Amino acid sequence: MRGVLETIAATRILPVVVLEDAGAAPDLAAALTAGGLRAAEVTFRTAAAADTIAAMAERPDFLVGAGTVLTPAQVDQAADAGARFVVSPGFSPAVVRRCQERGLPVFPGAATATEIQMAVDAGLETVKFFPAEQLGGVGMIKALAAPFRSVRFIPTGGVNTDNLADYLALPAVLAVGGTWMVAPALLAAGRWDEVTRLTAATVAAARSDTRSTV
Numbered sequence: 001m002r003g004v005l006e007t008i009a010a011t012r013i014l015p016v017v018v019l020e021d022a023g024a025a026p027d028l029a030a031a032l033t034a035g036g037l038r039a040a041e042v043t044f045r046t047a048a049a050a051d052t053i054a055a056m057a058e059r060p061d062f063l064v065g066a067g068t069v070l071t072p073a074q075v076d077q078a079a080d081a082g083a084r085f086v087v088s089p090g091f092s093p094a095v096v097r098r099c100q101e102r103g104l105p106v107f108p109g110a111a112t113a114t115e116i117q118m119a120v121d122a123g124l125e126t127v128k129f130f131p132a133e134q135l136g137g138v139g140m141i142k143a144l145a146a147p148f149r150s151v152r153f154i155p156t157g158g159v160n161t162d163n164l165a166d167y168l169a170l171p172a173v174l175a176v177g178g179t180w181m182v183a184p185a186l187l188a189a190g191r192w193d194e195v196t197r198l199t200a201a202t203v204a205a206a207r208s209d210t211r212s213t214v
C-alpha cells in the first residue's frame with residue numbers, strides 16, 4: 001500500500017467517521033471502497049472507535065486513521081488498534097509528541113497563524129483546518145497559506161459536494177474532510193448503497209480538480 005500522504009492525496013477526500021457499532025466497520029469500509037475511496041478517519045467520539053479502527057485495519061487496501069484524538073492515551077489506543085495516522089481538532093503538544101514517539105503521522109487542527117507556527121515548530125507540514133467554513137473557509141486558507149508556503153491543509157467542517165471544488169482548487173489544500181458521505185444517520189441505518197453513491201459522487205466532483213500533489 002502507498003504511504004499515508006500519498007494515499008490521501010490520491011483522492012483528496014477524507015471521510016470523517018462517527019460509528020456507534022464496530023460490527024458495521026467492514027460494511028462501511030466496503031461501501032467506501034466501492035465508491036472509490038481508500039481512506040477514512042475514525043473518530044474517538046464513540047466507544048466503538050478502537051474496534052472500528054482494528055476492523056478496518058484488517059483490509060490491506062484501506063488506510064485507516066484515528067480522529068478526534070485528544071490525549072496521549074488515545075494515541076496509544078489508536079496505534080495499538082492499527083491506525084496509520086492521527087487527526088486532532090486542535091494543537092496539543094502532548095498528542096503530537098506521543099504520535100511522533102509512536103511513529104504515526106499526525107494532522108493537528110490549526111486555525112490561526114500562531115497554531116500553524118506551533119505545528120511547524122513541532123516539525124509538521126500538514127494540519128487540519130477546523131472548523132473550516134466557520135473560520136472563513138477558502139479565503140482564510142489562502143491568507144494563511146501565503147506566509148506558510150510549505151504547509152498543507154485538510155479543511156474539515158462544513159465541507160460538502162457543493163463547496164469542495166473551491167477548497168480543492170487551492171494548491172495548499174492536501175484534501176478535504178467531512179461527514180457528508182458518511183452521515184451518522186446513514187451509518188446507523190446501514191444504508192451502505194447510499195454511502196457508496198455519495199462517495200462516488202464526491203470522488204467524481206474531486207476529480208474535476210486535482211491540482212494538489214504530495
Ligand code: 3PG
Binds near residue numbers: 157177
Ligand atoms: C470533523 O470532526 O472533522 C467535523 O466535525 C466534520 O464536519 P462536518 O460534519 O461538517 O463534515
